[in-house]
Amino acid sequence: MLCLHTSPLELPGTGDAGGMNVYVAQTARRLAQRSIEVEIFTRATSSRQPPSVQPWPGVTVRHVVAGPFEGLAKDDLPGQLCSFAAGVLRAGARREPGAYSLVHSHYWLSGQVGYLVKDRWGVPLVHSAHTLARVKNLALATGDRPEPAGRVIGEDQVLAEADRLVANTGVEADQLRELYGADPSRVDVVPPGVDTDLFTPGSxxxxxxxxxxxxxxxxxxxxxxxxxxxxxxxxxxxxxxxxxxxxxxxxxxxxxxxxxxxxxxxxxxxxxxxxxxxxxxxxxxxxxxxxxxxxxxxxxxxxxxxxxxxxxxxxxxxxxxxxxxxxxxxxxxxxxxxxxxxxxxxxxxxxxxxxxxxxxxxxxxxxxxxxxxxxxxxxxxARFSWEATVDGLLETYRRAVQPPPGQVGDRPGRDGDVRAARDHGRPDAVGGDGAGRTGAPVGSGRVAR
The missing domain is CATH 3.40.50.2000 (Glycogen Phosphorylase B;)
Incomplete structure (x- = not known):
């Protein structure tokens, strides 16, 4: 997973940390519980952060040095995309060939890095926007600034390059189609969940x-x-x-x-x-x-x-x-x-x-x-659970590595990428286990990033 502008280890409500951080942390943990190794790449924001940590079994968070540790606002981060991408690719070069099954990018900044990485590794890209510039600009609050044109262009590029798009709701799926021209056949609606073990009624x-x-x-x-x-x-x-x-x-x-x-x-x-x-x-x-x-x-x-x-x-x-x-x-x-x-x-x-x-x-x-x-x-x-969210993500991942007939090679540059993934056996990493459960074979060593 690519989560460039904010870490899932940050406290929600602080800086740019919010619902997306909760989403990444909760889904990564549960993917790992289903025997899928997960690596999360985020930008280092302190010299005290180690290069990598394992906050939960099967999940590694890698802190990539990209620009100064402090003093960078989110609006400054487009200038650090090259540096962040280099850090991700260098980490990948230290892994065995074919280690990664797919890339899941969160927010448009991560998506910009994601579609470079997908081409380098020949793996599918799944993208979650979380927020969309055109939607935000249609509902600006008093005193708020419009999202810049650079972000709008960047989102257009990411949405065109991603093999599959994850929308939180049908409303977001409609926005992707109507405001960005996204192909509905490549959009999956996967609602987020809630931790009902922690958030329970009380006195x-x-x-x-x-x-x-x-x-x-x-x-x-x-x-x-x-x-x-x-x-x-x-x-x-x-x-x-x-x-x-x-x-x-x-x-x-x-x-x-x-x-x-x-x-x-x-x-x-x-x-x-x-x-x-x-x-x-x-x-x-x-x-x-x-x-x-x-x-x-x-x-x-x-x-x-x-x-x-x-x-x-x-x-x-x-x-x-x-x-x-x-x-x-x-x-x-x-x-x-x-x-x-x-x-x-x-x-x-x-x-x-x-x-x-x-x-x-x-x-x-x-x-x-x-x-x-x-x-x-x-x-x-109670209708929403993180387990159900992960079920939906795994189905999306399966569709990304095994596109339905007619979707392979129908866009420039896609046929070779998908064929390379198939030749390396990557679909097995998110295939079914024969018992209705999705997940990588235990001990496969493949990573959903």
Whole structure:
């Protein structure tokens, strides 16, 4: 796997780390549990990082030196693609020929390296976009910057070169087709999952005590990166509306996350906004937290609010529901899949403050409705699992190494690559084991990267 701009070992909510980091870590671990060796290449961001680590059995994370360790924003990384690609290819040169079965790139920067690597090794490329520039530019938040033309061009190149594309939802698959001209026959819809062993329902009172939160207030929670795209400011702006409409109710807002992205918000910006609105004493800003603490915050909340301007899926919404908390979310991107409107939460069609106040109050101030949504949230989240995600990825990998008849050689440069992979026996690495399970033969030594 190629994960250039952020490491799966980083804490989500920090810098550029978010749902994609969780996705890469969870799928890599489970692929390894199915006897598929996984190597994840990411850019080194500290001189203290070892060249490689093995965070989970069967998974190696390699830190590639590409540019200075610190001080590079994501927008600076296109200038380091050559250096990163060289590091990946050098690592591959130290392996035996035919060691790798395929490359799975995450985000467009990794895809740029991925299609160079696939040609060098003669293996298929599977690509997950996670976010798309054209989609983001159609739903810009106030104060956000459009994604640059270089990214749009880069995405076009990657999507044209990839053997298969993985979309989180049918909505994303449609966007790939309509905005990028992707061939629908090469797009697979594989929804992300949620760790239902960790994110489970629990006592709200105990969770508030563990999180240091008052027991007698209506608690609204935002968790995620502090950037205009995620719209954490909306939850602060809607608070005065709620206070005016329901003067006898004590509300509290907790925002947990770190600065990220273009036109980013900082905790200082959000605190200043709360002060200007006269609600600074009711807003608590917390840094990103590990999953073991985050689940307690979800359990403590009366509702988790996800007001993003766009989300390819929305893992926070799924995690909160698995913890038994209803979600009030924007009806954008993949959130209508992650949240079942009226069953596990409420979807809001725009960013009008009055409409958000109505939606939030309709959940948190109606105990019977909240209880029904909380029960529905757990049931809905149970439909998504990382094991099912890996099942879908393995089917995609199989299609990549064994294209259906009529797809071999129908694009320039593909026939020789696929034939070379077949000649080296690489399809065996992600073939079936005869018992309905997909995975590489145990001890095969082949790698899904």
């Amino acid at each position: 709200r009172a105990a969770a508030r005590a563990a999180s240091g939160l008052p027991a007698d207030e209506v608690l609204l929670v935002f968790a995620g990166r502090l950037q205009p795209l995620k719209a954490p400011d909306l939850l602060i702006r809607v608070l005065p509306v709620l206070l005016r409409r329901y003067p006898g109710t004590r509300f509290r807002v907790v925002v947990a996350g770190g600065t990220s992205g273009s036109g980013h918000r900082t905790d200082r910006d959000l605190r200043a906004l709360a002060g200007s609105l006269g609600v600074v004493d009711l807003v608590e800003l917390r840094p990103p937290m590990p999953p073991e603490q985050l689940v307690q915050l979800y359990r403590a909340a009366d509702a988790v609010v996800v007001p993003s301007h766009n989300e390819s899926f929305g893992l926070v919404a799924l995690e909160a529901q698995a913890a038994g908390t209803p979600v009030v979310a924007a009806a954008v991107g993949g959130l209508p899949v992650a949240v079942a409107d009226g069953v596990s939460g409420v979807l809001v069609r725009d960013h009008d403050l009055g409409r958000w106040a109505d939606a939030i109050a309709g959940v948190v101030l109606d105990p019977a409705r909240r209880a029904a949504l909380a029960a529905g949230a757990v049931r809905h989240a």
